[in-house]
Amino acid sequence: MWALLAAVAGLLLAVPSRGSSAEEYEYYSWQSDHLQPGRFYAKQPQCVDIPSDLRLCHSIGYRKMRLPNLLEHDTLPEIKHQASSWVPLLAKQCHPDTQIFLCSLFAPICLDRPIYPCRSLCQAVRDGCSPVMGSFGFPWPDMLRCDRFPLDNDLCVSLQSPGSTVTQPPVSKVCPPCDNEMKADIILEHFCASEFALRMKIKEIKREKGDRKIISQRRKKVLKMGPLRKKDLKKLVLFIKHGASCPCSQLDHPNSSFLIMGRRWDNQFLLTVIHKWDKKNKDLRLALKMMKTNQCPTYHHIFQ
Structure with a gap:
């Protein structure tokens, strides 16, 4: 996925270098973030290999993720269980950046600060995929509410396919x-x-x-x-x-x-x-x- 690799490379260039690549960070300090000021994490975040059975993100373009992730899942079994529900959505191709958006949260790249998806990325994926989710009875979840994420002028994972549109079938009025x-x-x-x-x-x-x-x-x-x-x-x-x-x-x-x-x-x-x-x-x-x-x-x- 070349677009994602480019996004990751861009992030690495944007974050001040400490003389190491992202995959060489094993532990780093992370006490709070700008989205939820004053939140403290019981576990010190660490870098771990993305498991081969985390199918949502195993082919994402980087090998290590931070744990806990940005959805406050602090164990790999919990992450794999929660992420498995989203794998079918990728097959629907409701937006080309669906995997980038989801994996930036479920399996975020290891850097010395949390890097969230930009609000525009969330909005684009939500607008493309929520009608598909609705047709199977799934609402867009509150934990992915787009106003939780930073505006594009902040450091964040940006939309990789701007202007792309996906033709959706007409949504039935029936439940x-x-x-x-x-x-x-x-x-x-x-x-x-x-x-x-x-x-x-x-x-x-x-x-x-x-x-x-x-x-x-x-x-x-x-x-x-x-x-x-x-x-x-x-x-x-x-x-x-x-x-x-x-x-x-x-x-x-x-x-x-x-x-x-x-x-x-x-x-x-x-x-x-x-x-x-x-x-x-x-x-x-x-x-x-x-x-x-x-x-x-x-x-x-x-x-x-």
Whole structure:
């Protein structure tokens, strides 16, 4: 990725030299930063090799990252877990600088001060990718809110593809979890991309702060447990983010049984897919059979 290599080289030139390359920094002082004044880090940051299984950033163009990273993840297992959710987004090619933006936060280059993405880089990636994320039921997260990042006149990772545009398909007005074809391969694709999957009935539907809140009945059939615990299943509450007003034909008939899929996001369980459970439907029957025998593809194939 030549654009990123050029960006890294530019950063190295911009930061006062200490006679060493970025990869030779092993430890350095870092007590606070300009974005969150007065924040102190319990662990002294260090340089570590980017793990080969950190797939989001392993081919980024530099070999070492700072730990803790700029999202306050302080262990590699935590970083790998959080970053894995973003790998499918790269395959959608919603903006050419998506990887640069994400890796500047998840696996920042090792320098003697934190180098954040510029606000314009965040805005460009957000504008290109948030419609794609929305179509799969994911909101743009608060931790990536663009006003958290410095303006371009500060030292920061800048936009590498200015003026580039990506043609997006028209965004449906239907709530994204409710707008999926009942085709076996599509159902299986979403099953693999989701963290949990259930057969369940709905007890109650509410609207809360712009979201739609779905409260399940007690009895459920678990197809994929993921992050759910037994106590979560007893009183499971799901959310469609920003879904208070968008149409969802499935929720017009809440007494039916549903195939529900979702993910955990910021201490909530998000509904990402909902289908009416119709065992007469050949595609649903085939998908359920494939769920038992099929090995899910790796992340970068899921959204293709």
